[in-house]
Every structure is written in C-alpha cells, then in structure tokens.
Amino acid sequence: MEKIAVITSGGDAPGMNACIRAIVMTADQNDLEVIGFGHGYRGIVEDLNQPLRPNDMRLVSQRGGTILLSSRFPEFKQDKIAKQAATVLDQHGVGALIVIGGDGSFRGASHLARFWQGQIIGIPGTIDNDLAGTDTTIGFATAVDTAMEAIDRIRETAEAMARVFLIEVMGRHAGFIGLHAAIAGSAEAMLVPELEPQPKLADLADNIRRARKAYPDSSYIIVVSENLWPGGIDELSRALGQATGVTCHAAPLGHIQRGGRPNAQDRILSMQLGQSAVHAILDGSRTVMIGIEQGHVVQVPLHLTFQRDKPLDQRLVDLQLGLQQINFASNDARESA
C-alpha cells in the first residue's frame, strides 16, 4: 500500500486542517503518498484530486474551515455513485481512504465499504460532538470557546442594561455545545435536548421573575440549544416575555460557531487522531473510526459511531444545574438583615 487519500465531508469544523497536516506528515515519514479530494465524496466521484505534501502544511493548522473544502452530497447513498467513487480511488491506486467528518460522512463511508476494497478510516470531525465512541470530536472545543466568547460579549451589554437574553447555540440534536457553553458562560439557565424532564415554560418564567425581583440590576442569560423549542428562541423569547412581563432578547449565535482558528485542545486532538489514523492504516485496520476515550486513542467500528446516541456527561449536567440554582431564601435573609 503506497497511497492514502483524504477527504473532509459534511459540515466543516476547526481543526480539520491540523488533522490533514498530521496525516500528511506522518504518511511522509512512512514513505506513503497522500492525495486529497476536494468537496468531500463529491470530489472523489468527480476526481477533484490534488497532491498533499509536507511543505504545504506549515501554515494550515492555524486556520479554520478546511483546505480540502467540503460538501453535503446526499447522492452518495446511491449505489452507482458509490461505485464510481470506488473506481476513481482504484484508478489512483489509493489503498486507504481517511474520511474526516460526522455521522453522515461515516454512513457514507460504510456505504462505500460495500463497493471498495481499500481500508477506510474515519476521524470524528464535527463541532456538535454527537458521535458515539469518542469523548470528543474535532472542532467541538473551539465551538464552545466561540460560543462562550459571544456569551461574554452579550453578558457585558446585558449587565449594563440589566437585560434578559436567550442565546441559541448549535449542536444539531445534541446538547454538548449548549451544556459546555452554559457552564463556561455562567448562564442562569440552560435548555438542552437531553434534560429529563425538560424545564417548563412556567418554571423558567417563575425563575426569571424571582431573579429580577431579588437582583433587579442584573443580567439573566439562558443558553438554548437549536432545534429544541418549537418556533425557536424568537418564539420562546416572546412567550417568556409575555409570562414574565420582562422583555426577553433573542440572540441566535449561528454560523460564527463553525469558523475560527482552532484552539490548542482541538489542534492537539486533531493531530493525535490524524497521526493515529495513518498508524492504523499501517497496522491494517479498516472500517473503523479513530476516537479518543479518557485520553487514550481507540478504534471503533464505524457503524457503531452513528447507531448509538452519546449521552451528555452527567457530572457536567449536575455541575450546571447546581451552579445555576439561585438560593432565593439566602437572598431574602440578607435583604431582611
């Protein structure tokens, strides 16, 4: 086996470029050649290839996005399209394909494995961290930092004006970004999909009302996961405003969470996974994801990464639920003192 191909697929995530660098450097030391296909699976099918060499990698780790470009490519589910990809890979003499992406990308990889004999290695790259088999994914830590910095900014103006803000963060259908951003941003409340039971509107409103009464000059921030509340945070803000009599401002963070320079944690993770992926190829692994669990690099069968749900870390859920609890009795006591 002499040639490795790499794609980034699905939503881009900060750290993908650092991962590509590690793949290229590690391959080079083992005398393997690396080519990249642009735009994910589509790029394989359309043969949009380029050589990836060590000297091109010196300034890429620092950058967000992906130098290989990415795309969503639902057509890849069709057998004939996947077969075309297999043909292109064979024509290039590619012996192993590394796919950096999320669950959709890994479904695609599993599909491709039916038609292609090469080794396929997945690397978890998604800001949402919603892949089983790995504690964290490329881009997640940076997305949390970005969301936190945005919350910090909003906190300053919210505090200056004593305002209530609902801040919507990404995560697709998982609450990882929401939970971590809520803790890091010292949020007064948090709405993420995994909470059981979900907080009721009446309880949220009650908490806001009591907090405003106890601390009238203070800000109040609720972190809300996307795709959770029907009508989104605009609707939730209206409902809470009506229930409390307090204007509730909606701040959706949106796509800024996807970009930006990867932080150190994401770069280190990315390079660790990239290096390990090449080692796994040399060791003969196939159709696995390279993940990280409790500091150890692990290999997980690809299909297990998207067939199971990954739970939030309950200790962190308890941390936030604990910290966000306002002791109104204590405040009353102090007030009356």
Next chain:
Amino acid sequence: MEKIAVITSGGDAPGMNACIRAIVMTADQNDLEVIGFGHGYRGIVEDLNQPLRPNDMRLVSQRGGTILLSSRFPEFKQDKIAKQAATVLDQHGVGALIVIGGDGSFRGASHLARFWQGQIIGIPGTIDNDLAGTDTTIGFATAVDTAMEAIDRIRETAEAMARVFLIEVMGRHAGFIGLHAAIAGSAEAMLVPELEPQPKLADLADNIRRARKAYPDSSYIIVVSENLWPGGIDELSRALGQATGVTCHAAPLGHIQRGGRPNAQDRILSMQLGQSAVHAILDGSRTVMIGIEQGHVVQVPLHLTFQRDKPLDQRLVDLQLGLQQINFASNDARESA
C-alpha cells in the same frame, strides 16, 4: 465648581469605561471630585450615586459595557422628572454633568439644561456612529472589529461549503458599521441605508448567479444593515434564494457587536474625549458635545449633534463599491483562454 457627575446613558458601547477613567484621573489632577450615577438619567432621579476615585480605575479601561450601568429612560422627557434630576444634582453640589451616550441621551441633556444651571457636557458614546459633529464615536471601532471577526469566521465555513451568506449588522438607521464591516470583511455585496439608489433584488440575484457560475467553489457574502430590508435578512434570504435557485443563509450578528473589550482606537479616543471634557468644564463650556474631527478635539452645540444626519464617507463607499465589483468579462476571458 468642585464636583463633577458622570452618567452613561442609552445603549452601552465599548470604551465607555476608559472614558470614565480619563474623566476621573483628569478631575483628580485638577482637584475636582467625581461622582457617578448608576443607570443613566434614571440614576440621577433616584439618586443612585457612588464616588469615583483614581484607584478604582486601574482595571476598568479594559472592560466592555459600563461600570456605571445604563438604561433607556423615556420618562425623562417629562418636565417634572427632569426637574427632579436637577434637584438631586444640586443637592450633591454638582457643578457639571458629563453624559456619555448617543442622540437620545443628548436630547435628554438638552432637556435637562432647561431646568438645571450647571454645565452639561456630552461625550459621543454609541457603536452606531450616527452623531453629527464628530468623525467617530466611542465603541464604533470595536463594533466594526467584532463584526469583522464574525464575518471572518463565517467566511471560513462559507468557503469550505461554497455557500452564500447574508450577514446582518447593527447600526440602527445608519450604515457606518455595515460599510466598514463590508470593506474589512471583503464582502461581495453590501446593503446599507445610505446607498442611492438602493440595489434592487433582481440585480443582487443576478450578481450572485453570475458569481456562482464564474466561481462555483467560492463563498459569497452580503453585509446587510439592520432595519433596512422589510422582513429583515430572513425574508431577504428567502427572496434571493428563490430568485437565484441558490440557498442563501441568514446570519444576524446581533448583540455580540455591542460587547467586548474596546480596541486600542476606542480606548485612545475615549480617553481623549474624557480628558477634554474635564478641560472643557474647567474652561467654562456648557451644553456642548466633545467630538473629534480630523484628529482635532472639537466642541459642538449639543442640539446640532442630533438634528442633522451624518453622511457616510463617500470615499469609503466608493472603495467598497469598487472592490466588490466582479469583472466577469475578465473571468470569461481567462476561462476561454
């Protein structure tokens, strides 16, 4: 005259704290005492005062928001409320009041001047930069940097996925943030209120379509001022998507533009204005705004700051309109070459 009072009023802006520091330091060197009232005009009326001393100022310039807190207080338009404020100021022996804020705050200051004999000095503090009589306002430069950094992040993911984004920036009814952010973010198009004539939907759509055809793998970013397009960027994104057949993503930046550490430009401006305001008080000025024009500190009668519109710098408008123009002919030529 021995005592100066300071308030921050209306929307907070990064740099207000640096301005307060300069006021306090300069007053102290001239043996003037400074007190602050919290929450803007409301704080005067409710006598929410606190002493402001040099040694408390060492860590404030770095912070966004306002340590004095702010508020919108429409009740201040009533004569009897303004008279109450005058009474409180007199009770404290305040000889001069410095108001850091925007046009609403300066209207309030003009109103107060009818009932209070002390000196009133305005300092332009608003991220929107929509005050006549000064080239720039406290917070504007930082807001532009914040918007630009957000555009940079979105650019990375937009480029990775070859997407079209509409990014909505603040500015109330003025296009200053929009114009500067569009240039700094290398936007492909810009919609700000001052453009004459306003770009038509059909022309925008046509440009997007041609750009996608010429550069199918590229991002395309339109910076749009708030309060401009009926229905906002959500509606505009839908309309453009329909007209072009290309998905157009909407990204409203919202309140993150208001917070954050002031950049150097804003801190220097803020301190210059704060120091000059105290000097103006010592020189006997009253009912003026301290502004900056072409590097020089100027004094402008307060009412002139909100009765006139401030135009955009036409040279910068021309800069952006020039840079954003794609030479499709040149592309066609290269393509056919």
Next chain:
Amino acid sequence: MEKIAVITSGGDAPGMNACIRAIVMTADQNDLEVIGFGHGYRGIVEDLNQPLRPNDMRLVSQRGGTILLSSRFPEFKQDKIAKQAATVLDQHGVGALIVIGGDGSFRGASHLARFWQGQIIGIPGTIDNDLAGTDTTIGFATAVDTAMEAIDRIRETAEAMARVFLIEVMGRHAGFIGLHAAIAGSAEAMLVPELEPQPKLADLADNIRRARKAYPDSSYIIVVSENLWPGGIDELSRALGQATGVTCHAAPLGHIQRGGRPNAQDRILSMQLGQSAVHAILDGSRTVMIGIEQGHVVQVPLHLTFQRDKPLDQRLVDLQLGLQQINFASNDARESA
C-alpha cells in the same frame, strides 16, 4: 460548620475567579457563608477579609488574574506565623479553608494543618500543570492557548521572512506548556526538561541546516521551556546561529502567558473543582486536594501532590517527536524527480 474561607495563593492563573464563583454559589445553596482573604496566606495573617456573595460573582468568571489577589509569602513557613493565621481563622469562626494554588501553596496548607483544626481543601491552580494527583490544573489550558496564539503570530512573520525563531515558554521546571504549545504551534523542534536524552546542540543545528537547505523559503520554530538551557534562549540562539550560520531569533513569551480570559476548558474545570471542594467540605474531607483524573473528580492527600513528579503524557511526546521529524529523504526524492 457554617463558614468557609477562600484564598488564592502563589502565581495567579486564569480560571481562579471562575473557581471562586463556583465555591460561592455552591456554598450559598448549602447555606454556608463564604469569606475571602486577600493576598493569599498573608491576608489571613493580616486579616484582610471580605464577604463573598453570589450576586458579586456574575462578572468574575470571565476575568483573568484573581479577584482575591495573591502573593508569595515565604514567611508562612515559620510556625508562629502559621499559628497567627490559625488564630485569625478561628476568630472568624471559619470551619474550612479552601486554598487555590500550586505546590508552594499546598506546602503552606500542610504546614497550617499542624496548627489549625479546620478542614483544609486544596484546588490545583497553576499554569504550569506541575502537580501530581490531577491530570490538569486551573490555568494550564489557557496558558497553552496563549502561547499558541503567540506562536501563530510569530509564525506569520517568520514565514514572511523565512526566519528561524526560538520561542521560550513558561512551565517552571516542567515541560507541559512547552509540549502542548509545540504541538499546537506545529513547531519544527521542541526542548522540554523531560526529554530523555536531551537533544544535543549539534543535532539541533544539523536539523536546522538541513531544513534550510531543503526548504529555504520556510520558517523554522523551536519551542523551548524556561529554566532549561544555561543562559536561556538568548544564549541558545547565539550558539545555534554560530553552529548553523543562520540568524536565530529569540522570542521569550514571558508573563503574557499568565494573564488573559480563561478559555472554556479552564472555566469548566475551575467550576467543577470549586463545586466539588464545597461538597468535599460537607462530606467531612480534610487536607486533600480536589483533582481531576480522566474526567473524574478525585481527592488526593495534599502532601502527595507536591512530593511526586508528574510525568508528561508520553503519547503526546511521541506525537510531537513524530510530527516534527522531517523526512529529508522524501524531499530529496521529490527534488530529484
């Protein structure tokens, strides 16, 4: 037990304030009162106390440094000084003391335990990460991010001018910051105290020479731990310059690594440890450090944290040693192709 005291001691670290917040919030929910003593152990002895209340905590997590201030206080090793501290704590009715700091602070805590009957809980707060019994310490992740961002900046100018840079990072006598910053910064070489054997000057010089020959237009960055090379990086730069004939620029990062807003990882860690410390007090623990190992909060006898050396994660050492290895043979092959 009704009252908890908190100090921050030794070098400050980003995240200490988030930790204080978590302590205060958690204590309040459990109807415990919290006081802080300023300037570490010195503040106990001099009784520089202040109440710490939930409502004061809303804007502190975001800030670097420590709101309680810190100091080095070698006098605390004297028995009579420690006894004075015990007396002050007793006078305030303090039942438990939380010390956020590094190994010197924990030695102080162990010393105090000889003279004071209250519970003493340590929380690891140091950017150097050189405490056994915990995978990481408050401030470490942020310091790595800061060092990495500095390296990124230097990389840009180094690349523009094709220069060799030696960048000195903190860490006292441990290589944690050096190792993590080298990986995150894609350094071409790394000098940290734990490497066995230490790279020789001749080998370093040889690598630089060969890299310059293979890639004459490229930057080359060596990350060097402080307190490692006799004469520091100035001396090492001179020596390498002489050995290679290439100018080697020295860039000591210095104290910027200690300040700055804590990143999300540090805030979450800090709050987790702070909350756990209060729970540990309620559970009756004494003279332990609250640490984190593989995601789990653990308690470690205080004296074990500073009597053992903590090794680097060998997997990360291997990662960097692998990635930094330039395959000159591969380059030669390409050149001759």
Next chain:
Amino acid sequence: MEKIAVITSGGDAPGMNACIRAIVMTADQNDLEVIGFGHGYRGIVEDLNQPLRPNDMRLVSQRGGTILLSSRFPEFKQDKIAKQAATVLDQHGVGALIVIGGDGSFRGASHLARFWQGQIIGIPGTIDNDLAGTDTTIGFATAVDTAMEAIDRIRETAEAMARVFLIEVMGRHAGFIGLHAAIAGSAEAMLVPELEPQPKLADLADNIRRARKAYPDSSYIIVVSENLWPGGIDELSRALGQATGVTCHAAPLGHIQRGGRPNAQDRILSMQLGQSAVHAILDGSRTVMIGIEQGHVVQVPLHLTFQRDKPLDQRLVDLQLGLQQINFASNDARESA
C-alpha cells in the same frame, strides 16, 4: 500599460495581504494584469514571479504576514543589482511597480527609479509608523492592538501580585507604538524616544516609590520603546529595582507585535491605499508614495517619506502625560480624611 507588478519588502506588517487584494481587484476591473514577485526586491532580481488573480484573493485579507513573502536585501543598493531588476521587469512587460514597505524599501524604490523607466508607486507598510507624508501606515493599528492585549494580560497578573512591570514594545527608533500602547494600556509611565527631556531614572524611581506607598496593592506598568535605554529593559529593570527596592519585572513583547490578523482599521486603510495606488498608476503618477492624511488619500514624492522625521501627535503625548500623572496630594488628603 497593461501589466502591474507588486512586491512586499522589508519587515512584514498585518494588512499587506489586504492591500495586495485591493490592488488585484482594482487592476482587474481596469483590465490590468498583476504579477507578484516573491521575497521583495530579491524576487525581482531572481525572477520569482507568480500571477495574482481576483479569485485567489478571497481568503488573504484576513491573514497576517504577506502572501508574497518579504526579505531584507541590502545588495539592492548596488547599481548592477538594481539594473538586473529593471531588466527583469522589462522582460515581463511590466509598466508599473507597486512597493509595499517601509523607508528602506522606498530608498530601494528611489534607487531603482534611476535605472528603470516604469512607474513606481510606494505604499507605506510598516508597523512602526515611522514614515513621513502619511498619518499612519499599514500594520501600525494592529501592532498597537496586539501590544495592548499583551499589556492587558500582564496587567491582570501584575494586579493579582501587586507587581511593577516594564514592557518593551517595538517601533525601531520611533515612539508611535509606545505612545499608543501606553495610552491604550493605561500605563503608569512611558518611555519613548521623542520625549523632551527624557525622564530621569531618579524621577521614575521616585514615582514608583510614591505610588507603591500610596497604593501598595496595585500594579505599576511602564511602557518602554525598544532601542532606547542602554542595555534594554533588562538593564533598566535592574537599575529601577536597585533604586526603589521594589522588584521590577521586564517583559519584552518582541515579534508577536508583527504578526496577527489585521484589525478592521488596517484592512480598510490597506484596501484604500491599494485601490488608490492602481488609480494613481492609471493617472500617470510615478515615484510617489500613496499616503493618508486626515482621511484624505495623498501622493507624496517618495524621497520625502524617508528624509524627514515624523513627529508624534503632541495631543496624544499630552493625553498620556496627563493621564499618567498621579495626584499624590489627593491621595494623602483622602488617606488623612
């Protein structure tokens, strides 16, 4: 005239890439072709050319450094080397050369003009801002922001530990970065070359001593320009430490000031100058620098930019000298109150 060449020369500065983008976009709209030579003047002599096209420019404005690379090339002073450059330019059919750089680069440009008939246009690109004929230069505003952020970080740890810091900033032989960073960082003292008379060691020491006495728990920061104090800030720190009995910490910021993403101000300036340079070429200008004075783009004969010294803005000097003055009398009064 159909072809423009561009080089970046001397020390790189954030914003150079945005300037290159503006040149390429503007040229393209006017049907001019642009080529870049790598590594400054050396790249012309060695004919290291590359085409620069609009579609390559979409992701460059955001980046520090220079995509064209730069170098110092003293050999260019030789007539025969300059003649070689002229020959290469003629061989490519270049009609105009744009040089982005500082005074050394403009001396080179003047030299080249003796041997080459094409139009030569200079654009001021240096973080030091030490070019006459323009109020500011590409990279200066970003360097000030970078220095300020470093001072902010050091301020936090200095405050936590009540320390005195001397922070050395860049500027070559000019105090622009020093002055602006001192104001923006709220420095307690400033040493820049233009001060007349220079502060004496005894006075600095006296101020530190008095400040420590009046505010023993506070930080004290002195911003010092490079190349000013014999022996640098290490020597000055030792001398001040000896004179005051207080440890004075030295923090040289070094090359981090040169890198980093350009801020909005620098990007806008860069694009304005780049666009104007192409317009100047179309208008037939030759051997001028495109500068900016009070918001207006101006043209200045090249040799005037490096033959005169540019003074600091005296108003900003007065601002800092005013703000940094501690009113000890006021403190004594309060103390005794």
